[in-house]
Amino acid sequence: MPILRGSVTFARFHVDPKAVPRDARHFFSRALARGAFEPLDVQRGEEDRAAGFVTLTDADSTDFAGGVLESGRALFAFRVDTLRIDAAAVRVELERWAVAFQAEHKRPPARRERTAAKGEVRHNLRKRTDPTTRVFDVSWNLASGEILVWAASRKAVEEIAAALETAFEVNPAPRSVVALAAAQKIPEDALAPSPELMGLAGQEVPHV
């Protein structure tokens, strides 16, 4: 777990510390339960991906009532399970089925039969495939409102920020230069590019 040991790589966000009510323990356990991780149902479900919050110390646990608060911070994790069925394995199984079909019916399978068989092959392979699991730690400083998302992938960072927004009904603002300028209420005009630094002196650089 990166919070406890290992590579120190994180993205920073900020939320208004007032967003956390006095009863922080109840606030966190309720919001985390709302966005809790639900495992993929490999046998029956059709979903290939599941994501949600888990406890920091046990990625199989969504029991947040035990407490996620420690030293003035909420510590928890975000788990993403992905089920990938190898396309080559589907092809091999399907070819095997096609050979058996031809031997039995003395004709090649029709397109519709092949499509149905492909679905069945995928379903059977799905039952035998283990999902890959990735867990990203999250720390939330209650006093400062600083949230650290311990992930290197920007896609994961953005997914976790969106999950926090939904579960906690807060608006995590990234700590980029633009966001910090916005927080300081710096007018848009003052944030235009400096063409002199871009080797474009005398030219207008369009910006959003």
Added chain:
Amino acid sequence: MSKRDEARAEGAFLRGDVGVDGGATAADERDTVEKERDEAREQLLRGRTYLGRELLTWVLWRSEEGEPLVKVEGGGVVVLFTGKVVLRGLAGDVVELAARGDAAAYSPQVKRALASGLLVHQARLRFTVGERAFEATIDAEFLDVRSAKLPELLTEEEDDRAAERLALCEELGAMMDALVGAFLAERTAKPWRRKTLPALRAWMTEGAARG
């Protein structure tokens, strides 16, 4: 139209081969150089990345003297670029340049590239406050912290160590916020175009000429 034809038409639309009217979309006739330049421009403007690049370039300039750049709770913060630095830009034929070496960021070669219009997009920075040193790779777009090195932990209990580690990470964040604050204060002040930018350009060109 048969179902198969409908599916084919939908596929062509989703791939962007045809427009909503069913007519073929215009082929991309830009050459590789133009495409690269357009991508570089898109990268620069996306989420106002240029602000992050201007920040890192400004920090590089200001850090060369070795004086504290900002103050935080623990004292003055001395910033030093160390290791790899990645420059990106729009002007000229080069859209990205990476330089390796302990003091590569301060080399005449890098200054020459900066003078030609490239800006710092990613760099390894060392922040020194008193006797404690932090290191991190920072990118201009999101200011994400990568592969940071923190000062040695003082506590021994597992729980306390985690809290100390987090406090150090937050301290690193506070240093970055202080740098951004100082940069924005200077950038939004009147002398930015009149004094700061010419001085920054002069530092680049003089440094490049020395190489």
